[in-house]
Amino acid sequence: MLDANYDPKAIDAFAQELWERLGVHRFDPASTAEVFSIDTPPPTVSGSLHIGHVFSYTQAECIARYQRMRGKNVFYPFGFDGNGLPTERLAEKEHGVQGRSMPRPDFVALCLQTSRTYERQFEALWRRLGISSDWSLAYSTIDERCMRISQRGFLDLFRKGEVYLKTSPTLWDTETQTAVAQAELEAKEKRTLFNDLRFDLAGGGSLTIATTRPELLGACVAVFVHPTDPRHAALLGRRALVPLYGHEVPVLADEKVDPAKGTGCVMCCTFGDKTDVEWYQKHGLALRQVLGADGRMTALAGPEEGLYANQARKAILERLKAAGHLLASREIDHVVQAYERTGREIEFLPTRQWFVKVLDKKADLVRMGEQVRWFPEHMGKRYRNWVEGLEWDWCISRQRFFGVPFPVWYCEGCSEVRVAEDHELPVDPTARMPGTPCRACGGSAWRAERDVMDTWATSSETPQVNARWGDPAGAPRSPLPMTLRPQAHDIIRTWAFYTIVKSWIHHRQVPWRDAMISGHVQAPGKQKISKSKGNAPTDPNTLVDEHGADAVRYWALSATLGNDYVYSTEDLARGRALGVKLWNAARLARTHLAGWAPSPGDPAQPVDRWMRARLAAGVKAVQADLDAYEFGTAKGKVEQLFWNDLCDNYLELVKGRLHDTSPAGATARRAAQAGLFDALSTIVRLLAPFVPHVAEVVWQALFAAPLGCPSVGRAPWPAPPPAWRDDTALAQGEAALALLVAVRRWRSEHKLSPGVPLAEAVLQVGSAHAPHVAAVADDVRAALRVARLVATPGTGLAADAVVLDSATQA
């Protein structure tokens, strides 16, 4: 293959076919080697494969390749998150249907079909990029195994009393008409009217409240003032009449009122915001619901019944104005909570939901977070920050269709909760009813739970899915805790957090030892990538088409873990150039290694020892970086070792010997061949985690047979023998380079081609280099094409300086 020109398409295809054929990336359940398991993020099957996926998956993948070469038994599954609302919305969009208005089994089937289609596209791209997953371990969060484990997780929570059913005001999205969790909220800036409304008091007088949500007036159940606000002290104990609606509400005091905001009087509605919910519970207030689950006003709202909240707002302001209760209106910008999936403002509706207890275990969860090793370290603080800011238990029920069902029925007679038995899982409770009567009342009529679980309730069990928790023995599985969780920082509050919650409740331990947190991709100019701005880079498939998998990987691996990184075509070009360079170096090596076999008898020359010393130091440094998940700096060090040390310097220095086929030069030539073999066979392995395709082809051409290792993907990570470490050789090599630079500079200044031979170069060398010149002189002369090299220790020169006095053209 090396005879052809560098062709990424051919190289990618060759390497990928080989890996597949040899099963290089297989996890071996029978092996006794240490397991390195990776809790791969299952990407949401939402229809778009973008550069951000490529970025963070490649970063984790490079670690998988490295650990495999280190001899670990790498458990690297792939997962897809087909579950949940994103798939529902995609299916609705693609097929022009409404999940709510079609038979549920039909809609679920459509969702499954949709997610399968996209899963195949995802898998094809990951394979093209050389992602070394063991595809036989793949799962989808909606497949039978995940459903079973997800339901098993629920049963475990239920039996441990960690999950409860409660009817209470809940975060609610009116568009998808489901409860949502705190983690799914996002802040949204909004311009709105801040209105002063006059409330008359029973027995005379009035007070003024300020509100942005006048449409909730019908839901007003109290007016609050601050307990120490002297302006309103006289109001306490009085009763106010709600304008337009006429019902009386108490005037109460609470510390949470901000006297400086609005008029210092605030109405409490059920429910306008989180504070209303708190006051409702704390002060035992009445419930008056004017907003329905679909976002329309209820009959209690009066004339606005049937209108959406924003329409009702305008209408009621007109009525208030006409009635003389609207004293003032002014525009303000404020921030509201919205549901991240729809962008719609969140409402608080009293509904019946399943909750997982998290508020009672903040301290434990913080402790779990401290036991995980976060890379970079500061990501652990973001986790802690989120845990400490929790305000709601985790609502896991969704009033949707496509998801893991709750394994739950309710007794029609007494509302007793009946959960499924372990052996029944996975179960769709709507498909069949329990066969035994209710333990509480003896009734035998059951009602199935129709809600499905939050998608995170399933994806938080990925370590258990990978471990096949509770499943019968047989299939390959990873131990718990897993070794590594790679993910991006935006889902620390969801995926990482929920996974830790589950692991703590199920096993009282962390889900993984390490968490590797990647940053985001930015568009050129450090812009946030957004579809609306149209600044998203090219589709990843096109990038692979145009530049090859290794070039795309090279770009992703040029970042620093945890930092955002700008998408850059320069990196892609550089990645491709690296492939070309390796290709050409391999061709050169092939020429000079033809017919050569290792024979320990040939004494290495100083320059050979220098190369090996550089390799020894390089391997150690690269290893340290990769052990800490610092792929970017690791890659930089490998590149330097390859491009500068090997190609620019070592190869140039030994070319003279390599070309000398005379009997007199045979020993020196063989020493150079050995050096070249050691250097390239080491470096190609160091490059393999980063640019695996070209590395594999070079390995096949030069090293697979002599080293008895059929794929670079399973080649042992280089372990330079202690003898390679050689400080003297390092100093000698530096002296050689200093001489090279001095003469090259002279040539450049005299505009002479490096090919033009020189008769003589007279050099003054510093005292650090002086002792080493003789040792390297032959190689330096050959590399520089200088017939005679005269180097004398100069007086007053800096320790490592070299100065060229004169050189003569031959």
Place this chain on the structure above:
RNA sequence: GGGCGUUUAGCUCAGUUGGUAGAGCACCAGCUCGACAAGCUGGUGGUCACUGGUUCGAGUCCAGUAACGCCCACCA
């Protein structure tokens, strides 16, 4: 308002325990020499955001300031 991060060459980014600042790209000059012009050689270019402090010595440690970014809080 709280937390975290970033700020180093024109651009994108490295700089491990404090010891005279680095890479790639771009730019300038030169080079087709026996792997490679997607290359090679040489070179230009930086008060390391700012202000103080510790130290013989600070890009690096400490305190503060500013700009930018992310997360959280903020619905009266």
